């Protein structure tokens with residue numbers, strides 16, 4: 099009996115050249131000068147090929163917020179205390195968080211997945227309990243997680259996508275919540291991109307200049323501590339295990355699983371983009387399935403987007419996480435689809451075509 103490889107070893111499907119061509123042809127006959135709807139045109143064409151339908155739609159949007167704590171908080175790398183992660187889980191399901199408001203506004207489904215908080219929380223309605231451990235280990239002094247924990251996080255991402263697919267999701271947004279996760283994400287990006295901590299560490303939730311210097315020093319120590327392991331062959335996975343967070347790994351798993359389920363992904367801010375970077379290093383074909391919603395105010399995000407060759411749709415100086423930047427870009431995707439699907443053609447409207 100041959101065992102199939104784990105889902106993160108399977109390449110995502112490629113986009114149908116026929117549907118891409120059909121989409122381009124449709125855009126060319128709509129009543130507008132060619133190219134005049136700018137990036138909205140390609141957005142609709144790509145969504146059409148991703149969804150394998152000539153008339154794409156993003157009416158059913160699934161937002162999943164993966165939450166977890168980080169041992170590296172012991173180094174004083176965040177402006178906020180660790181208990182905020184658990185407190186925000188309650189806020190998400192009580193409807194008071196920014197992403198709760200945005201999800202309601204969009205008519206999107208919001209799911210919260212608890213991957214493990216420092217002070218374990220009781221089970222409650224509206225929270226998927228998928229605790230791996232009460233947070234990661236301190237990545238400055240030890241591997242953030244074991245291989246088994248990494249695999250559990252990847253599978254938690256896949257399971258969330260399976261629930262989204264069963265609910266008929268037409269677009270997947272992966273959000274995150276984890277005090278300390280800009281340090282873990284910066285560490286992962288430094289290792290994957292071979293960049294110095296100075297170019298990827300930023301204020302996160304609001305560190306001052308002294309705080310950022312401390313964060314940079316912690317990142318230097320972490321990269322030194324893990325330098326032999328992260329140079330190994332299976333790099334994206336060892337980097338995620340050594341330096342990442344449960345929610346970062348779950349996002350990477352979710353993005354890969356979404357592509358395999360042919361669900362387009364709208365990527366949020368710095369942390370989500372680092373997860374996308376690790377996942378595309380594992381499976382380069384994932385890039386065809388990702389739309390980048392915004393450029394966060396977290397300074398390292400620009401570097402990560404450049405490495406992904408991504409030009410995000412919005413620059414609003416947001417730096418919240420939770421999937422909030424991605425949710426903010428959903429109306430653009432909806433408008434791109436409405437224009438593609440509903441505009442009259444030159445022929446139908448009896449309008450003369452240009453050259």
Ligand SMILES: O=C(O)c1ccc[n+]([C@@H]2O[C@H](COP(=O)([O-])O)[C@@H](O)[C@H]2O)c1
Pocket residue numbers: 175176177178274275276277278279280281301302303304305366367368369370394395396399416417418419420
């Ligand atoms: O998405 C972003 O670009 C982003 C930028 C800065 C901070 N965050 C959020 O802030 C938290 C991490 O910040 P910190 O300072 O605790 O590392 C975490 O819950 C993220 O969702 C998110």
Ligand SMILES: Cc1cc2nc[nH]c2cc1C
Pocket residue numbers: 178182186274275276303418419420
């Ligand atoms: C209040 C608060 C809300 C958040 N949402 C995502 N990260 C966050 C960090 C803090 C501190």
